[in-house]
Amino acid sequence: MNVTAPTTETGAPTGALSPVLNEWFRGNARDLPWRRSDFSPWGVLVSEFMLQQTPVVRVIPRLNEWLARWPTPAHLAAAPPSEAVRAWASLGYPRRALWLHAAAVQITERHDGRVPEEVDDLLSLTGVGDYTARAVAVFAFGHRHPVVDTNTRRVLARSVTGQAEPAPPSRTRDLDLMSSELPEDPVEAAVFNAATMELGAVVCTSRSPHCAECPLRDSCAWRALGYPAYTGARKAVQKKFEGSDRQVRGLIMAELRSTHRPVTAEEITGLWADAAQRDRALASLLVDGLAVPAPAGGYTLPG
DSSP: OOOOOOOOOSSOOOOOOOHHHHHHHHHHOOOOGSSSOOOOHHHHHHHHHTTTTHHHHHHHHHHHHHHHHHHHHHHHTTHHHHHHHHHGGGSOOTTTHHHHHHHHHHHHSSSSHHHHHHHSHHHHHOOHHHHHHHHHHHHTTTTOOOOOHHHHHHHHHHHHHHOOOOOOOOHHHHHHHHHOOOOOOHHHHHHHHHHHHHHHHTTTTTTSSSSGOOOOOTTTTHHHOOOOOOOOOOOOOOOOOOSSHHHHHHHHHHHTOOOOSOOOOOOOOOHOOOOHHHHHHHHHHHHHHHEEEEETEEEOOOO
């Protein structure tokens, strides 16, 4: 009995991307700390926390500083959470610093100070979602799982389904599509996961893809279809930063990080003229646990 292999939009069999893309990656991958063979699982976990919605160029110096100061989960767990938030500095979304500190405590208390390697154990850590758990299991421990980020979704949308942009995220759909291309060999699967992210970051970019330089140009469904515009559903666009509550939160956080004494209500008042927006931003920081009332008045970082 003849069995026809599943195919992409261009007729190429699924799974055909990895040999070409893995070869390209091995010759063109950027030298990033978390890709080095001697990088620790803790370093991989910290890097994944930092890389969420933050460019690589901003992460690398902060990651190096962080690991020099807290080379193991136990080192971070022994520090107050306020120091984690302070060290997070300008990375943005400072709740990640609190979550990473909590995860370090959990790793120290539940896993003898060793980052767990199974996805379910990783998911039990504060701040670790499905993507981060899979990424750590794959890149730190060599397990075979599909790992899907924004760049991965864009590469697969163009090369496999022929769309200029990916549809809004769908865990099941995205993981199934990546799984259909994932090599069986765990080493090659890990390389393919990294290679797909790398291609989306440096070649198959969102606004100005370098199609002539792409190793998948001869099999890309989007290219074969004549680069049709995307007409599907889109995810919500984030509001601009200037004048937003995020900007006000950032100003208050910068003030809290700048000193080890309580920041007075009067000092916070001077940071932003709109009282309602300022109060709303401060209230959200209190809810998130990033700011706490000081016993003698004013506000400090937690811990």
